[in-house]
Amino acid sequence: MNQTNDICPKCGAPLSDVTETATGRKLQRCSQGSWNPQTHKNEGCDYVKWLEVEPKTLDELCPKCGAPLVLQVTRFGKKMKKCSAGSWDKEAKKAIGCDYIEWVNGTTEKLNEICPKCGHELVLYTTANGKKMKKCSTSGWDSAAKKATGCDFVVWLKAGQTASDTGEEYLPPEEF
Ligand SMILES: [Zn+2]
Numbered sequence: 001m002n003q004t005n006d007i008c009p010k011c012g013a014p015l016s017d018v019t020e021t022a023t024g025r026k027l028q029r030c031s032q033g034s035w036n037p038q039t040h041k042n043e044g045c046d047y048v049k050w051l052e053v054e055p056k057t058l059d060e061l062c063p064k065c066g067a068p069l070v071l072q073v074t075r076f077g078k079k080m081k082k083c084s085a086g087s088w089d090k091e092a093k094k095a096i097g098c099d100y101i102e103w104v105n106g107t108t109e110k111l112n113e114i115c116p117k118c119g120h121e122l123v124l125y126t127t128a129n130g131k132k133m134k135k136c137s138t139s140g141w142d143s144a145a146k147k148a149t150g151c152d153f154v155v156w157l158k159a160g161q162t163a164s165d166t167g168e169e170y171l172p173p174e175e176f
């Protein structure tokens with residue numbers, strides 16, 4: 001699959017290589033256009049082609065039926081795990097097969113940084129919509145008592161430090 005042979009429908013120039021946004025979505029820009037991070041504007045041709053994100057099969061099994069789960073990214077960048085035995089019948093507008101779905105609320109990565117409050121390690125938490133924060137690895141949520149546990153140190157990363165590097169927040173709206 002060589003998608004770089006695609007042609008821009010606006011100006012006829014070839015499209016650039018596929019790039020991935022902070023939320024794991026894929027897109028191709030027109031090679032006659034470029035993103036200027038200083039002005040937060042597209043220069044030249046502003047055509048952007050969003051690509052379908054192919055579901056990734058996970059090493060996890062569906063708790064309902066035992067089939068493998070797949071990771072899907074919605075067009076809004078939200079992630080969900082769903083059962084590979086389930087699918088959507090477009091004509092009948094209903095789910096067929098197994099209907100197990102689990103929304104992925106965010107991911108955590110270990111950082112080589114130490115919490116200034118308690119000295120434990122910090123983790124980088126990415127929310128479902130791609131926002132990032134550093135928080136203390138000892139923090140947690142006691143769902144029975146409905147309160148936060150452990151250390152409460154949190155630093156939100158500004159958009160300028162992460163997501164806007166890809167220009168994602170300033171891209172033209174998706175075409176439906
Ligand atoms: Zn173009």
Ligand SMILES: [Zn+2]
Binds near residue numbers: 063065067
């Ligand atoms: Zn299932």
Ligand SMILES: [Zn+2]
Binds near residue numbers: 115119120137138
């Ligand atoms: Zn801490």
